[in-house]
Amino acid sequence: MNAIARGWDEAADGYLDYFVPRFAPWVAAAVDALPAALPDGPILVPCCGPFPELDLLGARFPGREIVGVDLSEGMVSRARERARRWPSARVVQGDATDLAAWSGCAAVVSVFGLQQMPDPEQAARSWASVLRPSGWLSIVYWPEQTEEDGPFARVRAVLGGKTSDRTWETRLLTNTPTTIERDETITFPMTHPSAEEFIDAYTTSGPMRARALTEGEAFVERIRTHFLRDTPQGEWRHHPQARHLLARRELSTGAE
Numbered sequence: 001m002n003a004i005a006r007g008w009d010e011a012a013d014g015y016l017d018y019f020v021p022r023f024a025p026w027v028a029a030a031v032d033a034l035p036a037a038l039p040d041g042p043i044l045v046p047c048c049g050p051f052p053e054l055d056l057l058g059a060r061f062p063g064r065e066i067v068g069v070d071l072s073e074g075m076v077s078r079a080r081e082r083a084r085r086w087p088s089a090r091v092v093q094g095d096a097t098d099l100a101a102w103s104g105c106a107a108v109v110s111v112f113g114l115q116q117m118p119d120p121e122q123a124a125r126s127w128a129s130v131l132r133p134s135g136w137l138s139i140v141y142w143p144e145q146t147e148e149d150g151p152f153a154r155v156r157a158v159l160g161g162k163t164s165d166r167t168w169e170t171r172l173l174t175n176t177p178t179t180i181e182r183d184e185t186i187t188f189p190m191t192h193p194s195a196e197e198f199i200d201a202y203t204t205s206g207p208m209r210a211r212a213l214t215e216g217e218a219f220v221e222r223i224r225t226h227f228l229r230d231t232p233q234g235e236w237r238h239h240p241q242a243r244h245l246l247a248r249r250e251l252s253t254g255a256e
């Protein structure tokens, strides 16, 4: 877990500059999916990173307590900078795999964190369990296959294709007291100035940063070299697909 947190500490500034603007449409989709009328209680944002969800949530739900949770100290400090503009928001440094310490939440919103959890199925179950009856869960994550062709597909192929057991994707939110209201694929265009800029950002400002720490810079250099063989020249535009799950906690759970 330490390498993951340290990797994200080192990636934080690059992630904020390069990926946050490119991921913005998916963040907006996760927030926009929530109904205007939420039950009482805080909105929890596991894996908030620099907390791009906050500006949208704060504007849509004025005065609502909004709490970001992230493992990485570097990300938490950037999230806290953003939270200064929102008096009802705060950020907690912690592990989002188990949110058992929380309860009575109006909503849980998480973007691009679930696929990084050691056990995503259990994490999603934990996120659902903190909801108050009629509370909402809006999760956007990168599924196993995000595109047929494009930089994400290419980096996956360079890393050896299927890298981990993804059967959890078929079991998300099963055996939880929630009703799935939407299970959809959301796609937006994303543009990279060049293949070089993409792979540099990907290896230094994303989850690969932790792998560089555990496997060494030589590993990252090999990935970079392999990736750049036969890539398109100039701007590279693609249409990656994320999965969005929107679920509502049932009324009569007897759990509250």
Ligand SMILES: C[S@@+](CC[C@H](N)C(=O)[O-])C[C@H]1O[C@@H](n2cnc3c(N)ncnc32)[C@H](O)[C@@H]1O
Pocket: 004, 005, 008, 020, 023, 027, 046, 047, 048, 049, 050, 051, 052, 069, 070, 071, 072, 075, 094, 095, 096, 097, 110, 111, 112, 113, 116, 117
């Ligand atoms: C791809 S970033 C997403 C940030 C933000 N939600 C966004 O949409 O831009 C993933 C974040 O998950 C955090 N993370 C990874 N594992 C975590 C864990 N077990 N508990 C809490 N946060 C975690 C990382 O520190 C990183 O900030």
